[in-house]
Amino acid sequence: MAKLKIGWFSFSCCEDSTIIFTELLNDHFEEWSKLIDFQHVRVLKGKNKLEGLDVAFVEGAIANAEDAKKLKDIRKNCKKLVAIGSCAINGMPSAQRNQFDPKRKKEIEFLIKKFHLAKKVRNLEQVIKVDEKVPGCPMNESVFLSVVEKCLKEFKVI
Amino acid sequence: MKKTKQIKKVDISIQNISKIEGHADLGVKVRNGEVKEVKLKFTENKRFFTKAIEGCSIDTLPQSVSRICGTCSIAHILCCIKAIEHALDITPSPQTQLLRKLTIYGLMIRDHALHVYLFSLPDIFNKASVLDFTGDELHFLKDAFDIKRVGNKLSTLVAGRAVHAPYPLVGGYASIPDDKELKSLIPELKSIRDKLFSVLDVYYKAKIDYTRKTNFVALVGDEFNFLEGDIKDTADLNISEKKYDSYLTKTVIPYSQAVGYKFQGDTYMVGALSRLNLNKNAMHKNTLRSMKKYLEIFPSDNIFHNILAQAIEIVHAIDHSIEIIENNSFVPEEPIHFQYKEGEGIGVIEAPRGILFYRLSLDKNGVVKNGNIVTPTQQNQINMELDIKEMVQKNLKSLSKEQIQYEIEKLIRAYDPCISCSTHFLKVNWI
Numbered sequence: 001m002a003k004l005k006i007g008w009f010s011f012s013c014c015e016d017s018t019i020i021f022t023e024l025l026n027d028h029f030e031e032w033s034k035l036i037d038f039q040h041v042r043v044l045k046g047k048n049k050l051e052g053l054d055v056a057f058v059e060g061a062i063a064n065a066e067d068a069k070k071l072k073d074i075r076k077n078c079k080k081l082v083a084i085g086s087c088a089i090n091g092m093p094s095a096q097r098n099q100f101d102p103k104r105k106k107e108i109e110f111l112i113k114k115f116h117l118a119k120k121v122r123n124l125e126q127v128i129k130v131d132e133k134v135p136g137c138p139m140n141e142s143v144f145l146s147v148v149e150k151c152l153k154e155f156k157v158i
Numbered sequence: 159m160k161k162t163k164q165i166k167k168v169d170i171s172i173q174n175i176s177k178i179e180g181h182a183d184l185g186v187k188v189r190n191g192e193v194k195e196v197k198l199k200f201t202e203n204k205r206f207f208t209k210a211i212e213g214c215s216i217d218t219l220p221q222s223v224s225r226i227c228g229t230c231s232i233a234h235i236l237c238c239i240k241a242i243e244h245a246l247d248i249t250p251s252p253q254t255q256l257l258r259k260l261t262i263y264g265l266m267i268r269d270h271a272l273h274v275y276l277f278s279l280p281d282i283f284n285k286a287s288v289l290d291f292t293g294d295e296l297h298f299l300k301d302a303f304d305i306k307r308v309g310n311k312l313s314t315l316v317a318g319r320a321v322h323a324p325y326p327l328v329g330g331y332a333s334i335p336d337d338k339e340l341k342s343l344i345p346e347l348k349s350i351r352d353k354l355f356s357v358l359d360v361y362y363k364a365k366i367d368y369t370r371k372t373n374f375v376a377l378v379g380d381e382f383n384f385l386e387g388d389i390k391d392t393a394d395l396n397i398s399e400k401k402y403d404s405y406l407t408k409t410v411i412p413y414s415q416a417v418g419y420k421f422q423g424d425t426y427m428v429g430a431l432s433r434l435n436l437n438k439n440a441m442h443k444n445t446l447r448s449m450k451k452y453l454e455i456f457p458s459d460n461i462f463h464n465i466l467a468q469a470i471e472i473v474h475a476i477d478h479s480i481e482i483i484e485n486n487s488f489v490p491e492e493p494i495h496f497q498y499k500e501g502e503g504i505g506v507i508e509a510p511r512g513i514l515f516y517r518l519s520l521d522k523n524g525v526v527k528n529g530n531i532v533t534p535t536q537q538n539q540i541n542m543e544l545d546i547k548e549m550v551q552k553n554l555k556s557l558s559k560e561q562i563q564y565e566i567e568k569l570i571r572a573y574d575p576c577i578s579c580s581t582h583f584l585k586v587n588w589i
Contacts, residue, residue, distance in 0.1 A: 012203045014578050015179060016228030016321045022272060023310055023320060026303040038289055044276060046176045046286035046567070063203035093225045096210045104209055115415055117203060138228065138321045 004157045007040035007053045009074055011060030011067050012094040012121065013087040016138035018043055018059060024141060032148075035157050053078040055151050059139075061087040061094035062122045064115070075128040080154075082147055083130045086137035088123060093137075095121035164555045166191045170563050174201075175570055177277040177287075179229050180577025184566060186550055193554075196547045198539060198570070200416040202577045208531055216242050216328060216498075216524045223516075223531070224322045227578045229272070231322050232265040232313065233509035236385065241516040242328050245503025248496050253489070254330045256482050261317045261326060262384045262507070263475035267309030267350075268320055269510040270430070270468040270475075273574045274357060275302030278465050281568045282364055298360075301353040305472065308346045312479060315340055330493025337488045344480055351476045354469060361466040362452055368569050369460040370548050372541055374432035375421050377508050382433070382440040382474055384508040390436050391421065392457075399506035402515055403532065409540060416577070418539040419532060425541045428512025428534050429573065430467035431458065441470075442477035449473055461545055462572045468510075498524035509534055511576050535575045542573055 010018055022043065025032070040048040040056075056078035062068050075081055087094040097108060098120050112119070124130050134144045152158045170186040181202045187195040207226050214222055220238045224231040236258060243250065250258070276288050279298055285291065288299050310320040315335045317323030325332045377399060379387025389397045389405075397405065409418040420426070435457035439446070446453065449470050455463055498520070505516040512534030519527040546566055553562055 010181075012205060014225050014228040014231070016225070016231065018179075019228045019272075019321050022276065023268075023306065026307040026310070029299070029303060033289075042174060042176045043179075044177065044287050044289060046280070048176070063205075067203070093210070093222070094205050097206045100206075100209065104212070108206055108209060111204060111206075115204065137225065 001157060003035055003037040004152055004155050005037045005039045005052060005054045007048075007050065007056040007074065007078065008038075008043065009040070009056060009058045011058070011071065011088075012063040013060035013085065015059065017085040017134075017136075020138045020141060020144075021057075024144070028145075035152055050074065050077045054155050055080045055082060057082045057084050058124060059084040059088055061091045062118070062124065062127050063094065064117045066116075068118075068122075068127050071124065071127050080131045080151065081124075081128065082132040082134060083124045084134050084144070085139045086135065089125075089133050089135055091121050091123040095123070097121065164191060165559065165562075168559050170550075170559065170566070172563060172567065175567060177280070177571055178575050178577065179227075180575070182570070182575065182577050184546070184570070186546065186566070188550070188554065191554060193547050193551045196543045196550070197413050198543050198546070200414045200539070200577045202415060204415050208529055211526050211529050214526050216520060216526065219518075219526060220326065220328070221322065221324075226531070226533075227576060228321055229269055229578075230265065230509045230511065230514075230576060232261060232317060232320075232326075233507060233514055235323060235326050236262060237505045237507045237509070237514045237516045238518070239326060239328050239505070240385070240507060241503040241505030241518045242520070243503065244505060245501045245518060245520050246328075246496050246499060248329050248494055250329065250494070251491060253334075253486075253491055256486055257316055257331055257334070257488070258326065258385060259383050260312060260479055260482055261323065263479045264309050264311075264313030264316060264320065266384065266475040266510055267472050268306050268313065269309075270472050271302055271305040271309060274361075274465055274469050274472070275299070275305070277574070278571050279357070279360070281571060282360055282366075298357060301350075301357065304353060305350045308343070308350045311346070312343060315343065327493050329496055330491060332493070334488050334490050340483050340488060344483055347476050347480050351473060354473055358449075358452055358466065358469050358473075361469060362455070364462065366462040366568065367460055368462050368545060368549055368572065370545050371459055372544075373421065373424055373426040374435045374457075375426045375428055375513065375537075376432040376436045377506055377513055378433075378437040378440070380440060381478075382437060382442070383478070389506070389513075391426070392435070395422075400504045402504075402506055402513070403517060403530065406532065411539060414539065416536050416539060419537045420540065421537075425544055426537065427461070427541050428537050429464055430471050430510075431456075431461065431464040432512060433508060434467040434470065441474045442481065444477040445470065445474040461569065464572050464574065468574070498522060511535060511574055512537060533576070535573075535577065538573055538575065542570060542575070545569055
């Protein structure tokens with residue numbers, strides 16, 4: 001039986017859901033290692049492959065053009081894309097600068113220019129199509145587990 | 159051994175370094191057999207937290223700054239609370255102080271285990287990932303999960319959750335752990351303690367050497383509890399935590415989204431290696447007894463020993479947690495009621511990766527006027543570049559480009575950098 005080929009990606013965020021993911025491995029690794037191919041998980045692996053993913057889990061918001069391009073690339077290379085956590089789903093808190101008053105916006109303007117950041121931070125859906133969402137800050141563990149199970153069934157791994 | 163031709167000219171570029179927290183790239187330029195340039199670039203986009211907290215109420219502030227960093231969120235919460243309490247002249251109760259120690263110990267156990275086992279151990283076995291472990295190596299993976307699980311459980315029981323913990327508050331805890339439940343954790347803490355010896359031996363015997371003289375700086379106290387003490391360095395300087403930022407020079411690193419720091423005008427290192435180098439004798443008596451062999455390595459100038467230091471700190475966190483849980487009964491207690499007042503507060507603690515500094519200026523309504531946050535990895539950034547430069551120079555004659563690249567990654571990982579933490583930052587006068 002082919003394993004579920006997954007990728008785990010993060011953009012602008014605190015990577016709290018990445019930590020929750022590494023914590024879920026404490027109890028689920030034994031079971032998942034039989035069912036899941038961790039094809040692109042930078043936090044765990046030095047050699048990662050993007051092409052041909054079944055499911056991409058994406059954490060974080062999109063703060064510049066380069067990240068938007070990377071996200072589109074991930075979308076092209078996976079069959080299903082899951083937005084993980086608050087920053088990916090609604091942009092916050094990474095998008096907090098969108099709501100700065102004019103004074104604070106002016107104060108950060110030179111950094112926005114210097115680092116070629118986008119005028120506004122966007123959530124994933126403002127850039128690409130999202131198939132599933134796991135809300136929470138950090139992500140809700142039980143929702144994540146049910147999405148994993150749903151994917152395993154959908155891709156006929158179990 | 160096959161002799162490798164000396165590298166005279168080479169460009170090394172590592173994109174998105176793996177097995178670290180956050181995103182970083184590295185560029186190295188060698189010309190005429192000399193390392194001309196090392197650029198460690200934190201590519202994580204700025205999230206402007208220091209600007210965002212302006213106007214934020216101290217009632218919600220610890221939970222806001224928690225979002226600076228997923229893995230060390232508990233350190234940000236505790237340091238922010240400490241700064242607020244200093245601004246408002248609040249002295250937490252003895253029980254709160256004990257709970258805070260257990261809170262930071264839970265963090266150290268989980269966070270250090272993530273680095274010691276999942277991020278760095280593959281480097282020792284020359285594997286790309288723990289997922290490639292086979293045979294005898296597999297038990298390390300099981301140990302890693304067991305140790306992280308207990309650290310997570312300690313954090314969850316005491317602080318409500320291992321990430322963005324909801325219970326720690328200014329003046330106390332929103333919920334006090336059930337004493338019986340806490341005591342039932344003791345056998346689990348003891349069982350993971352036994353597991354650590356095999357990984358300690360691996361790092362102790364590892365022949366990886368990234369020695370370079372530098373200054374080590376840490377918050378040093380009579381009790382090795384990460385929360386209290388004075389700032390000390392290798393040259394025996396001893397200053398109050400309140401004066402810490404007056405010894406720092408902000409250094410613009412034009413290609414990186416983080417600002418670097420120098421201490422007294424020089425580069426320095428913060429983290430587990432600094433803590434062990436400066437204060438190992440303050441560790442728990444049981445740790446001192448059973449870690450004797452490993453502790454003899456310190457003080458050390460070899461940055462790779464940072465990982466051994468972290469593993470020893472896990473043992474200390476376990477030993478002191480057991481003592482606290484065994485000798486105390488935790489009872490319901492309301493957080494201290496306090497009044498808002500205008501003022502400034504400084505909080506300094508040892509986060510897993512080193513000194514974390516908060517300076518908060520509050521108005522009479524408990525609203526942040528402005529703040530400054532200095533994180534460990536920002537402080538280590540320049541030191542990391544100098545280490546890389548020296549290591550690459552030393553190995554140009556003996557290693558291939560690919561081997562040097564791998565050594566650089568190992569060296570960076572030894573620091574356990576946390577890039578999310580580093581790029582929160584904004585200082586308006588930064589040009």
